[in-house]
Amino acid sequence: MSLSRITIGSFRNISSASLNPSDGLNLIYGQNGSGKTSILEAIYFLGMGRSFRSHLSQRVINNDDDKLTLFANLIQDENDCKIGLRRHRNGEIEVKINGEKVKRLSTLAETLPIQVITPESFSLLFEGPKARRQFIDWGAFHSDPHFYQAWVNVRKVLKQRNQLLRNHSPYSQIQFWDKELVRYAEQVTDIRNRYVDSLNELLKGIIERFLPQVDIKVSFTRGWDSKTDFSQLLENQYSRDVAAGNTGSGPHKADLRLRVGNLPVQDALSRGQLKLLVCALRIAQGKLLKQQLNKNSIYLVDDLPSELDAQHRQLLLQQLTETGAQIFVTAIDPLAIVDSLSRPPDRMFHVEQGLVTVIE
Numbered sequence: 001m002s003l004s005r006i007t008i009g010s011f012r013n014i015s016s017a018s019l020n021p022s023d024g025l026n027l028i029y030g031q032n033g034s035g036k037t038s039i040l041e042a043i044y045f046l047g048m049g050r051s052f053r054s055h056l057s058q059r060v061i062n063n064d065d066d067k068l069t070l071f072a073n074l075i076q077d078e079n080d081c082k083i084g085l086r087r088h089r090n091g092e093i094e095v096k097i098n099g100e101k102v103k104r105l106s107t108l109a110e111t112l113p114i115q116v117i118t119p120e121s122f123s124l125l126f127e128g129p130k131a132r133r134q135f136i137d138w139g140a141f142h143s144d145p146h147f148y149q150a151w152v153n154v155r156k157v158l159k160q161r162n163q164l165l166r167n168h169s170p171y172s173q174i175q176f177w178d179k180e181l182v183r184y185a186e187q188v189t190d191i192r193n194r195y196v197d198s199l200n201e202l203l204k205g206i207i208e209r210f211l212p213q214v215d216i217k218v219s220f221t222r223g224w225d226s227k228t229d230f231s232q233l234l235e236n237q238y239s240r241d242v243a244a245g246n247t248g249s250g251p252h253k254a255d256l257r258l259r260v261g262n263l264p265v266q267d268a269l270s271r272g273q274l275k276l277l278v279c280a281l282r283i284a285q286g287k288l289l290k291q292q293l294n295k296n297s298i299y300l301v302d303d304l305p306s307e308l309d310a311q312h313r314q315l316l317l318q319q320l321t322e323t324g325a326q327i328f329v330t331a332i333d334p335l336a337i338v339d340s341l342s343r344p345p346d347r348m349f350h351v352e353q354g355l356v357t358v359i360e
């Protein structure tokens with residue numbers, strides 16, 4: 001799967017641009033502030049309906065316009081698929097796939113699986129569990145068609161339950177919701193668990209190449225003690241939950257635990273090593289999707305040279321290109337990428353003040 005054409009309108013500093021990328025490695029280079037990250041952000045926006053940089057979608061709309069427009073041609077098993085998205089400043093969003101209106105943004109994500117590696121990707125390891133849950137759920141969503149609905153149900157039930165807790169409702173009233181919660185939590189947890197198991201298989205090989213001699217263990221934690229019956233736990237924690245006004249344990253607290261021996265990876269590895277670990281995790285996800293559904297992800301790698309030495313840049317680019325996926329990498333200095341490759345990039349684009357030109 002690859003994008004054969006991308007048209008960007010009124011997105012950040014890009015008023016209008018059209019790219020015909022290669023289905024292999026695309027290098028986008030240009031000075032600071034030229035619009036490199038914005039191009040990746042636009043591709044991501046088309047796949048996810050939101051940005052990876054800002055929670056406020058209106059920020060990505062060009063200051064001189066009241067809407068952004070994105071369009072792409074997706075080639076999938078020799079079939080062509082046309083994706084269009086328009087986002088207005090007032091929050092209205094229109095998405096079309098092959099001319100037909102799409103109601104749920106999850107349909108976009110399903111159509112266009114995207115992996116992003118940016119200098120901020122570190123947050124996966126350093127920040128709270130939310131980013132790691134999102135990481136697991138990206139895979140759970142793609143690998144199991146039942147995941148999305150099960151997770152939507154968990155969130156709905158939790159919302160109801162938390163409302164009742166805040167109203168100091170007696171447990172007899174909450175019990176009904178707990179039965180539902182337990183049911184959906186099991187579905188979500190089973191899918192996540194299976195996903196992390198499959199991911200681990202693939203991850204080992206990649207980590208061995210990226211970080212030889214470091215024994216990294218990746219495990220899934222479900223969000224409550226696995227030896228305890230969840231329904232019993234919810235009942236036992238009722239007073240605590242009423243006092244806190246929320247549900248203290250459950251699938252909304254799940255996490256991915258990454259350790260070297262007994263230490264969390266953040267305490268055991270250098271910054272460069274952590275960066276490679278994040279890359280390994282993302283590459284493993286892409287490879288697994290390919291294995292499970294024969295679907296290639298699209299890789300967006302922003303500011304690749306930063307914080308990786310030449311040897312590791314080379315290793316990362318090699319691993320990425322070996323996946324056979326379409327890749328977009330950005331850099332200020334194109335040589336930093338070109339010198340790390342055994343053959344030239346398949347296509348190069350230069351960006352200057354929001355203007356994109358292909359290098360022939």
Ligand SMILES: Nc1ncnc2c1ncn2[C@@H]1O[C@H](COP(=O)(O)OP(=O)(O)O)[C@@H](O)[C@H]1O
Nearest residue numbers: 012013032033034035036037038059061062063
């Ligand atoms: N909504 C917007 N409208 C117009 N310009 C914007 C908007 N948001 C950001 N910019 C500008 O877009 C430029 C490109 O940013 P960016 O894509 O991060 O550049 P690069 O990654 O090449 O360093 C920046 O100069 C920024 O000030």
Ligand SMILES: [Mg+2]
Nearest residue numbers: 036037038303
């Ligand atoms: Mg940038």
